[in-house]
Every structure is written in C-alpha cells, then in structure tokens.
Amino acid sequence: MNAPHGFLITAPQSGSGKTTVSLAIMAALVRRGVVVAPFKCGPDFIDPGYHRNVTGQPSINLDAWMCPEDFVRETFFARLSGRAGQEIAVIEGAMGLFDGIGASSREGSSAQIAAITGAPVVLVVNARGMASSAAALVKGFAFFDPEIRLAGVVFNNIGSAHHAALLKEALAAHCPDISCFGCIPRDESLTIPSRHLGLVTAEDNPLSEEFIERLIDMAERWLDLDQLSKLRILPSPTFIRRVTKGNSPVRIAVARDPAFCFLYEDNLRLLQDAGAKCVFFSPLRDAGVPADIHGIYLPGGYPELYAAQLAENETMKESLRMAVTSDIPVYAECGGFIYLTEGIDASDNQPSADFVGIFPVRCRMLPRRKALGYRQAELTQDVSIGLKGAVVRGHEFHYSEIGTMPEQVERCYQVSRQAVAQGFEGFRMRNCLASYIHVHFGSNRDIAGAFVTECREQEQR
Numbered sequence: 001m002n003a004p005h006g007f008l009i010t011a012p013q014s015g016s017g018k019t020t021v022s023l024a025i026m027a028a029l030v031r032r033g034v035v036v037a038p039f040k041c042g043p044d045f046i047d048p049g050y051h052r053n054v055t056g057q058p059s060i061n062l063d064a065w066m067c068p069e070d071f072v073r074e075t076f077f078a079r080l081s082g083r084a085g086q087e088i089a090v091i092e093g094a095m096g097l098f099d100g101i102g103a104s105s106r107e108g109s110s111a112q113i114a115a116i117t118g119a120p121v122v123l124v125v126n127a128r129g130m131a132s133s134a135a136a137l138v139k140g141f142a143f144f145d146p147e148i149r150l151a152g153v154v155f156n157n158i159g160s161a162h163h164a165a166l167l168k169e170a171l172a173a174h175c176p177d178i179s180c181f182g183c184i185p186r187d188e189s190l191t192i193p194s195r196h197l198g199l200v201t202a203e204d205n206p207l208s209e210e211f212i213e214r215l216i217d218m219a220e221r222w223l224d225l226d227q228l229s230k231l232r233i234l235p236s237p238t239f240i241r242r243v244t245k246g247n248s249p250v251r252i253a254v255a256r257d258p259a260f261c262f263l264y265e266d267n268l269r270l271l272q273d274a275g276a277k278c279v280f281f282s283p284l285r286d287a288g289v290p291a292d293i294h295g296i297y298l299p300g301g302y303p304e305l306y307a308a309q310l311a312e313n314e315t316m317k318e319s320l321r322m323a324v325t326s327d328i329p330v331y332a333e334c335g336g337f338i339y340l341t342e343g344i345d346a347s348d349n350q351p352s353a354d355f356v357g358i359f360p361v362r363c364r365m366l367p368r369r370k371a372l373g374y375r376q377a378e379l380t381q382d383v384s385i386g387l388k389g390a391v392v393r394g395h396e397f398h399y400s401e402i403g404t405m406p407e408q409v410e411r412c413y414q415v416s417r418q419a420v421a422q423g424f425e426g427f428r429m430r431n432c433l434a435s436y437i438h439v440h441f442g443s444n445r446d447i448a449g450a451f452v453t454e455c456r457e458q459e460q461r
Helices: 018-031 046-055 069-079 110-117 132-144 161-174 209-222 225-229 265-273 303-312 314-325 335-339 446-460
Strands: 005-010 035-041 060-062 087-092 121-126 150-158 179-185 250-255 276-281 295-298 330-333 341-344 359-365 371-379 391-398 400-402 410-417 420-429 432-435
Touching: 005 018, 005 035, 005 110, 018 035, 018 046, 018 087, 018 209, 018 225, 035 046, 035 069, 046 209, 060 069, 060 110, 060 265, 069 110, 087 110, 121 132, 132 150, 132 161, 150 161, 161 179, 179 209, 179 225, 250 446, 265 276, 265 446, 276 446, 295 335, 295 446, 303 335, 303 341, 314 330, 330 335, 335 341, 335 432, 371 420
Parallel strands: 005 087, 005 121, 035 060, 035 087, 121 150, 150 179, 250 276, 250 295, 295 330, 330 432, 341 359
Antiparallel strands: 359 400, 371 391, 371 410, 410 420, 420 432
C-alpha cells in the first residue's frame, strides 16, 4: 500500500477551535472532489456525527486505551482505500495533543494515535492575545516528543492582518521547519451549539448548507489546502480482515435515530465480520422491532430529550418486552439501558415518562455530571458478550442515575477505573444485558463473535 495522504488535527488545549477547523478542511476537500476518510480520537460520539454530515462518510473512533494498539492501527489502515491522491485521512484529535489518562505517558492521548498511525500533526493554536509567544508554544510542542511529527500550525482567532504577519514572522524565525498552514480571523458565527453532554448532536442540529458553505469559504480563503493535501501518513503493513464465513447472517436489530445515536462504527463492523446483518430501526418512529431478528442492540444517546415521544410509542415498548420474554439476546448501553428501565422521574426541566420496564428501577436526570471516564469490566458471569473472566473496556459519560437495583437482578460486571475497583454493574434480566458503559467491541476480539453466536444459538433453540 502506498503511503496515504492524511494528517491529525489537534491543539494545545480544548476550546482552541480544532472541531471547526477540522470540519472546514473536510468540507473544503470534499468540495474539491477528494474522498475524505474521517476519524476521531477518543470515545467521542458527537464529533463523528458532524464528520459524517460534511463528508458523507462514517467517522471511525481511534482509541488506544479502550483498544489494543494493533487493533487501532488495523482499523485505521483498513478504512483507507489505497487510492493515493484521491483520498485523504483527516483525524480530529481530542483535548490537547498530549492529554490522556495520565501525566507521564501518551496513553489515551491524540499523540498516541499520531504515533500508532504515523500521521503528521497539524496544531491549531488559539493565538488571541499572542505574537512571539505563539512561536514559543509551537516550539515546545514540536520537541516535546521526538516520535510525533509536527508538520505545521494553524493560527486561530486572529485579530488583524498585522497580527497574522507577526505570528508568521515569529514562527519562521524560531521554528523554520514548521509550516504555517493558515491564519483564521475571529468569527463567532461559526460556533457549533453545545449542551450537557457536549456539542448538540448532528442528528438534532445538522449543519445547514449555508453553514457548510461558510466553513468552506473560510478554509479556501485562509488555509493552505494544497499543502495540507500533500501531507502523508507513514507507510503501513498489510492487514487481513477477519471475517466469519459459511453461515447464514444473523439478523441483529440496531436502534439508530436521534434518541439512540451514540454508537462506535467499529462495533457494527465487528458484528458484521462475525456474521451479523445489522438491521436498523427507530424506537422513536417505528411500531416495533424489525421482523425475523435474532438479537437487539440498543446503543446510547439522548432518550431524556425524547422521553415523551418514546413513552407514547406503546407498540414499540411492547415489542421489546416480547423480545426479552422470548429470550432474544438484547444488549443495551447507557441511553439504551435507561430506555429499558421503568422510566424517568420528573426533575427540573424534565417531566416524568414511562419506558419499557424490563429493569425494575426508575432513572432521574441530575443537574451535574454523574460519571465520566474510561471503564474496565471483568465479566463475573457467562453473558451474551463473553465468558466469565473476560475483560472488556469502554467509556462512561452521563448526567443520570438509576435507583437501587433489586438483588434478584444479576450483576455481571466487576468494574474498575484506572485499576481502582468501582463496584458491580452490567445488569441482566433473562437474556437482556444492560449497562451504563459504552463498550468498544475492539477492546476484546471475542465480544462481537460471542454476541453473534448467542443470537444464532437462541434462534436454533
């Protein structure tokens, strides 16, 4: 495979404008006829939705804490077609370049992804109020880690043409090997709205054609897209995709709509590679789960924002109850888990709503974040996603909490956070497994195959 074109867009810290810059570059390259392969560092679900919005391509999460490094590398290069000059990989970083789960290693950082993929780095610097100091900052990033290739910088929030000239002069004098790929003036109109879990999702706030045109205009006017397009990823080894053959596909119903949109694309790929056919449905709009299915996957999202609509769809709720009663394997995460409880209690700005009722607890929304961070879970029982003793990894982020789960409901996960035990989670009723943790199926190669096998065996039973 020829070394593909591509780069990783990052920043010294969150709030520097890397999402806006990433979307502008992606949209402008697509307008030029380039196939953009978008990626996102870390466990984020929202930015990938906007990547899809502007490129028309699914965006893949790259996370080397949840998944082994060889899986991240394989995922990245398997996504690229090898059409050098016709496709560009654009990876949007998370937080600051070197920010991860600790202070003394790359683990969980965008820098780790840059090292694994061989992607050159483009640093977005919020240069508001800086001139020569910006060059000092860039020089520090350039030499902080010798394995990270800092190809260039984009200065954001520029006050004037004179300000831009000062920044370029300082960079050329102190960092002559670092390119300036552009200086972007301040423009508050290009801000994407946010809410309690971050940016508003692309499903709820699809970028308008007018907004995308403004992004493209900004990129074409202020960024050196020609030079960015020439950046190359380091050559990669050849990977063989592991695909199960010889069996008829197992049909797994996957919820996907504005209420359930937090889903790692790799999870779907791994299910398909294990022999599944993913059949999408909407708990918001459909009358029931699809016919002739062998399993159900309820991912996370914002069910609390659609609580009334979900509560009113009685036929969908009854369809899910019947599926669980029939022992069809059901796997639910976070928002999907909430939907399977008895419902949401009334709180500030949140009316009460009754949901499916598989788990005999109710949920309530909190004014402050309840949980955030990576999680590791050891399976304490044989469950639909693996055998007792297996270890899976994922991420947890929510503003809700559930009531005390009755003792008769099985706890199937022993959860830890950075090697510190967090208690038991992963609740099972019949063949329905649910948890607040968004598990990445790439964290353990057996997860997807185990779930597909469980679905196939239940069909046979």
